[in-house]
Amino acid sequence: MNDESPQADVPMNISLYLQYRRFFPVPRKVYEPVATSDELIDAIRRRVTGLGGKLGILLSGGMDSALVAGCIPHSYTAYTFDYGEDRAHLSEYSEAARYLTHGAEHKRFGVTRDAYFKAMDELICLLQQPVVPHAPAVYLAALRARADGCTHLLTGFSADTRFGGHGHLYKAQTKEELGEMLDKQFANPEKVLRSPQPSKWVLDGFVTDGRIDVAEFLKRVGTEGASVIGAITQAGLIHVTPFTELEWNRGGEQISKGKELVKKACITLYPEVGVNKKKPLPLPYNQWFEDYQPTRSELLPQAGKYMDGKRRSLVYAVERYLALREEHGWTVPEANGVFSD
Template sequence: MTDKLYCMSHYLAFRFIKDENINFFDGLNHTVFKPRDEKEITPVSTIDEMDRIIKDKISEFYVPNKTAILLSGGIDSAILASYLPKGTKAYTFKCIAPNAIDETAQAKKYCDIYGLDHEIIEMNWSDFEELTPEILKADGVPFHSIEVQLLKAAKHAKSQGIEKIIYGDAADYVFGGMDKILSKTWKFDEFVERYNSIEPSKVLKNSISVKEIYEPYRKSLDLIDFQAFLKDYMDIESYTSYMHAFELGGVEYLDPYSFMKMARPLNLNRVRNGEPKYMVRELFAKRYPNIETPTKIPMPRAMNQWLKEYIPTRSEFIENCAQDMTGDQKWLCWCLEQFLNMHDKGEL
């Protein structure tokens, strides 16, 4: 079925549209990541078990001179990098914008220790303008901005003869890395307000409520099972972005963390007392005994700088709705506008 209001509202709130059966317009369709079969996922309770799975998955996947890694300044990809043969290509993104986050120096430290071939992939706003139409046509829906970076990396890798990419996105979701959103026991309404990327009614002249998505996770005392919600929505949204970008870029991809789950329930007290991803941190300390564990930084996207002056102009948007938005929120509006404009021109 088609439901433009549903799709606009859900995209702005969740950064993707989970229901594959609902699309913006006739003739369009979209896909989302399907969770792995439980038989493919191994419970882990020690870093030795994590170590074995990472070794096995990389060994099965790795082809010399055909495999690279996306390496940030954080601990997840750094751990994976430590299992790769010397000379393996390692790509790190660098956004070209004033005061943009720069992870390249930290990533180079990892490469120097394990003898990897470090290369920086510069991201400019022009990359987003150039690649967005291609991604919109392929996805059939507006998308998370990370897809542009991933697609550029895939295209660049292919130009160098690379056919396989390793990355470490799933560690945050499997091992309790989202410390801000795991920081408390949430009341139902406050979690809805916290999680929505944009409240649709504050941006769109006509919108629908997305609250029904949260209702199955409501608990007694007006609480919410936020961990179950995150597994069903945050995890799938992120995995979908990587799937779309790498498939469009024509490269095979592997995230070893996605083949694991914690054998014991996540210890929220440890997360809330300064130990997010405590198992991953322990493995990082073992693989990099002489490097202090760095603070988590999300994959950098300089949207605050690039979209500083952006104002939505389509009639669907409330006037001046972007005035107090963050750059990442503006991206959602900008991408939605590009999608709707392309549809109006018959380009989708």
């Protein structure tokens, strides 16, 4: 039985992955500040203009990828995820089609359960770390884009963390409050691992006079992790994600409404379309992970029992990573700080 198995030591980065969906340390970056919707459009246009080769884009029905698509100065191929007839309610194909420009070719990209789990193992092996829930689907789409002759794959990733998404997190005033919110949004390592390592110390560097700087945390650490970008580069494509290079220069003002700058920019480019209701990459996690229960000795047997499918996938990714690490003899990066200098 699992309870009788010897407990294995789990490196700190496993706890950190469950809490923040990434390994540490993270690289320090310098971002280009934009203060208005016009500046945002100009910055994205400069980033995507002049790219050589054939361009593809992951185009959902949301405003982030739509804004990037609207800045491409010539034709491209757009890929929108599809999950089959039995999950037609998750399709964003028709919503995404409203944002096509320059006669772009629009392709549905189907993701099956079997392909998803196979891609997860393959991507974990390539990156030698657990992967965030949507990374396997992104990896499969990138492979399809490469097979179609694309050399670059554009996305709208990181708009939430740079431009006021995750509005609920901004309600946090203290490190403790933000930590509790992250426990609920992702996975509390104390409820997943038999021997969890400390994880809340990451937030210490974002506290001033007892108050947590949520915007700075999201900008520097984020919520997507690095594996989603790695999914595209490991597929052999150049990943172009303009939002990762930008930051919202709010002039000291608090964020009042989620992503208002992105929304204004999208309406400027698509005045007759506007913006669709937000629908985060809607993979059918609940169906795919409904029967999953961890079996490795490092994990609590009840881990994930009361989580939704998306959060349960984090536990699954850790379990698969631990198994593959054991098989291949990988070393885990030393989590000796928040930033790599």
